[in-house]
Amino acid sequence: MENSTKSIGKGIDRIDGILKITGKATYATDYPAKNMAYAVLFKSTIAAGQITKIDSTEAEKYPGVIKVITHENAPRLNTKGGLRGGALLQGPEIIFHGQHIGIVVAETFEQATAAAHLIKVEYNQKAEKTNFEKLAETPTMPKGKELADQVRGAGKSAMKTAEVTVEELYETPIEHHHPMEPHATMAMWEGDKLTLYNGSQIINGAQTAAAATLNMKPEQVRIISPFIGGGFGSKGGQWANLVLTAVAAKMVNRPVKLALTRQQMFNSVGLRQRNMQKLSIGATKEGKLVALAHEIISHTAINDEYIEPCGDCTKIMYDVPNSLITYRVVPMNIILPTYTRGPGKSTGSFALESAMDELAYKLKMDPIELRIKNEPPKDPSNGKPWSSRTTVKCLQEGAKAFGWDKRKAEPGTNKIGDDLIGYGVACGTYPARQRDSSAIIKLTLKNKVVHAKVEIAASDLGTGTNTILAQTAADGLGLPVNQITVKLGDSDLPPAAGSVGSVGASSFANAVNDACIKITDELLAKSGKQFFVRPTAAQLMISESFTDFQTRSDSKAPAEAEKYSAHSFNANFAEVRVNSITGMVKVTRFLAVTGAGKILNPKTARSQIIGGNVWGIGMALTEESVIDPRYGNFATRSFADYHVPTNLDIGNLDAMFINEEDLIPNKMGVKGIGEVGIVGVAAAVANAVFNATGKRVRSLPITPDKLL
Amino acid sequence: MKPFQFISATNPGDAVARLTKNPEAAFLGGGTNLLDLMKEHVSLPNEIIDIGNLSLKEIKATATGFHLGALAKNTETANHPLIRKHLPLLSKAILAGASAQIRNMATNGGNLLQRTRCSYFYDISMPCNKRVPGSGCAALEGFNRMHAIFGWSEQCVAVYPSDMAIALSALNATVKVKTSVAERLIPFKDFHLLPGNHPEKDNSLAHGELITGIEIPNNSLAAHSAYVKVRDRNSYAFALVSVAAGLSLNGNLIQSAHLAMGGVAHKPWRALQAEDFLKGKPATIANFTKAAELEMASAKALPNNRFKIEMGRKTLINALQLAFKG
Amino acid sequence: MKQNKTQLTPEEHRLFGDLMPEELEEVIQSGFNRRHFVKLMGLASAGLLASYALGAEQLFARAVETDEIPDLIPNAIENGVNVTFKVNSSSKSILIDSRMTLLDTLRERIGLTGSKKGCDHGQCGACTVIVDGHRVLSCLTLAATCQGKSVITIEGLAKENELNPMQAAFLKHDGFQCGFCTPGQICSAVALMKEAKEGQASFATTHISADAKPILLSDEEIAERMSGNICRCGAYPNIVAAIKEAQTGKNVPQNWLFTD
């Protein structure tokens, strides 16, 4: 049993769990307000062109309707204020199907919804660009500098020198985040001060973007977001609905609630773009890589660029002297793509790690051995040393725990009844970073009991931030967890990074840890005493009878970190059972082995990892959004058409962590697990399906029709 | 939703009278399909007649078979001791559909009348002959992976989504209907319609008619029946293809085969050619295969659903095998 | 490789160590095992099992339920229907727009915002509540049809200071992340216990035609029966573990592994 006086590293229950299991956790639309009005968005039914007329007379006459807002009467906003995706009702232009074109505000949700159906819109339609397959024949160079061609050594031309090659096209479809809580906002004005209740992965980001868009000062806008019903990237950057709620509230002079419908989620808050990835690997007969090329075509919005970096894993995973990574892009009449769990790495690793599996099969080599053989001693993309790299350990420990030796090398040979069994492996990685964050700690002494309050504008979207910060503060101050209160999710608190890109845990925990050290130092100084053994802040409060004390610390990543390449790594092991008749696949067992530095709370960390695994399984087997290129709309338009995995799709998931201490990326040695949990998962599943059936599916998702 | 008057019917006669009076009224069973469609503005009744309190909830054995009340819930039906014992195929098909919560709400009558899940039908900004006759069929040349391979027309290629009804079709059920003047019985094969030139009509029920129950004749299939459903995820998804199979056996000899397919047509698709072929033949894989091939020979795929033909063939064979094994 | 590094806290160990292996009979009697959970909850409220330091402040921050349901202005209601029904054992009489769903009535009128709207179309299960003992979707239920019925929501599951055993099991097994699907999951799971006790069948049940009798649910049975509740955070294995523990009353181990 571990040292029981320390809280970090223990799998304690979530401190906010009690609120979630009793229905008392408050999400954006759960706050009561007097005199609330309800807003409903309505959307364009064409993908490209101009609105020539909006007739809202009938809607305005509808009982209970307070206001109809369109580009004709909406206030002028700053479209460069930092919100994503446009659609701010600033003009008649339509650039994608389902663009917001107006808002109905009414006494009730029922009335606003009914009235929205009475609006008549006329368009001047233009030819839309919505056919990805066609457009992908003539893609263009992306604008982003980081997306320029990356050539190492002789680049792709080294493929010629290889003895064994794999060159295949891998495709991943559009995916949607679909957090269980559809994006929603409640806006309340008091004079020129605005409060927005809105699920936000980046509290301060939401605040500055809302303020800038509304031409206000950040301190006039307050974001409240203690609980977020999932985000997965879609609540990182904020979208038009945030500010349109404020606009509506201003125009009707009442608090307004605006929630997107599930159907509206398809074209309101970004998506994971569709990717065509050509992956070429060349190797010697012994399995040493000589060339690696990853050529990617994706799409973006017609007027703005976001491209998920599918080549990122390829850049650093293997030791190969010659490589090429290229991005090409197709602007389309579609909502702007955005960060989606494991952006680029999850989809990119599907191509890379499938191709590695294909190579191993061609070489008649164990896929684990092939990977170990090509382990890079330092970061091949920039020559920096690894702060630590756990890929080999993940593979080896995972293989033992999973029973990899039971895998049959020849596909299609492991059959139980009608079911084919297969094993697959794939690796992944995600950068470990710390971002600027500040925290305040307030200590009070009452009846000889010290209580600490931690304040930080961090967010917890189910990631366990509340809990790990309480644990961090508990250890840093010398208190039990239940004497700590954590306050987050409010822009009035000290500014912090966001729960995005796996920077949350490291940024927040280091900020709180630094604040603990600082407050202890300050209490020591205040006591004016010398101690043989450094006392804890809690001990000082008691021994010196201080009743109140607080401090704030502003933390940054250590400068040293820049000199290293710091990443989380994983190895994923999948066992699938494929019904040989119906083609239905079930992931019966999955093991993710992760090297992510210090695990602050293994219970919540495990949940994060298996959550990422479920996402990866969804990517592999069920999730796909389909555009009808004739209209530019989504032909899969509801939660019944877009298949998120259900409970029955998921078998036994296990999470294993590498016990490692890597203090280079940050003082706490925390590397982040939210993103890496999905990376490599889809490939592991696809590789297992190949092992089970002998069918190599290179276009996700692997639905039953593809295995007939 | 469009505004509507809400009225609770007190007895079947009252319900029928009220509906007959108002061409824009609709019955509300469990509401799991109607409310969904009303929220999408696909269904626009101005009066809702709640029939949930009518006493048409009985499930019982009759002289010739079994009676299912139209307002008995799907869950109750699937779990009724009589049904589980004598019509396990029906239980299994019901349990293959939707989720526990939805089955707790869904009524037997409402289940039969659920409308297609064609996403263009649901999207009122799209052309759809079923929703707006004459507006065109967006699915015909659109995303039609989920659509029909049997019996479709240029006017509509949608499929009928119920699982329960596939079993009822195989079990030769009859739908009992109350009209304003009398009661009538509609054999299952005549209840649902192919789209032809009138895809707006899903079935042969006239406005004002109330389903009061479903009659299922006695059969000897209980020991040899199976429901196989192929779908994009393991639960809570509509069928790509499903098969209800029941075999009446004399030793190894098939006296009669009962086969119906879901997810392939605008109505439960009774696999009559396969049934005919199997009659009197020994239950062998070769015969099952032959029967399945015969049936699928008349299938006609759309651009995105060619796979359904092979899937249908395999699923037919599989269901027959499972039914045979019992 | 060490297994189950933090399987139980020392406190949990002390308190669970003496728990007798439970008889199936008891599970059948109560649907799930109360005795085990009275203990669990003792721990929770002592702050040992679940330290909810954050809780206290927020737990009472919000008046959970409006006793007096405020009337809306007259033109906010079309086709008004008067309904009287029981919510979590208190009776509510309310004039509503005929279009109002039970979900919106609970959330927007009665002030019970625990039930969540994840899709509003029956496609996710987040709005699951228990009506007259059955789990149903409140987003597809017109409130007008609830006349005389009894509705239990997530807010009504805990009694005074004692959590419902299913709630406790979800907490212990981390059966959620963001928590948005959780009220629906828990209501669903609570009703599932009754269904298992009654021996209801599911699509995963192998012998449909056998007589119904109380069932001890396998993992697969739990997963199939809970598939009407989508969890985008992917807490499924934990949800299965929680339900298993609640049903059997036996400690279901929590597995996280560390390499040496």
Ligand SMILES: Cc1cc2nc3c(=O)[nH]c(=O)nc-3n(C[C@H](O)[C@H](O)[C@H](O)COP(=O)(O)OP(=O)(O)OC[C@H]3O[C@@H](n4cnc5c(N)ncnc54)[C@H](O)[C@@H]3O)c2cc1C
């Ligand atoms: C997300 C989701 C997934 C689903 N998945 C499946 C699935 O996999 N398989 C499957 O089979 N089903 C599935 N369903 C459909 C579900 O089974 C049906 O919605 C349900 O059976 C309809 O029954 P109801 O009583 O709720 O009907 P309602 O919605 O109440 O009624 C449907 C129609 O029937 C009419 N009506 C109802 N009762 C009568 C009567 N007695 N006489 C005359 N008219 C009547 C109504 O006016 C209405 O037009 C799913 C539904 C949802 C929402």
Ligand code: SF4
């Ligand atoms: S297939 Fe039928 S329901 Fe679908 S769009 Fe065509 S006409 Fe409408």
Ligand code: FES
């Ligand atoms: S909100 Fe009711 S099922 Fe999704």
Ligand code: FES
């Ligand atoms: S806990 Fe977030 S959706 Fe289930």
